[in-house]
Amino acid sequence: MTMGQIYALSMPLVVAAMVGVYALLLRRPWAEAAAKQPVHPSPSRREGIRDGLVDHIERLNAEIEGKAHLVRQELRQLKNTR
Numbered sequence: 001m002t003m004g005q006i007y008a009l010s011m012p013l014v015v016a017a018m019v020g021v022y023a024l025l026l027r028r029p030w031a032e033a034a035a036k037q038p039v040h041p042s043p044s045r046r047e048g049i050r051d052g053l054v055d056h057i058e059r060l061n062a063e064i065e066g067k068a069h070l071v072r073q074e075l076r077q078l079k080n081t082r
Contacts, residue, residue, distance in 0.1 A: 023029070
């Protein structure tokens, strides 16, 4: 093996070792502040959101039922006109 080949094959190992040294010794992960947890909405806000969604779903359901009623009426009219 030539010196160029040895150098080329050793470079990934050297880079990996440098990254490891940086991650463990220079960054000192044990001294970093803990990551903040995502803020979840408070229970009262969650209930408000849930109530809003329930109201919206009820309105959509009523709209669908109203349209279904109109379709049934039109079908009856079509059957009666034949």
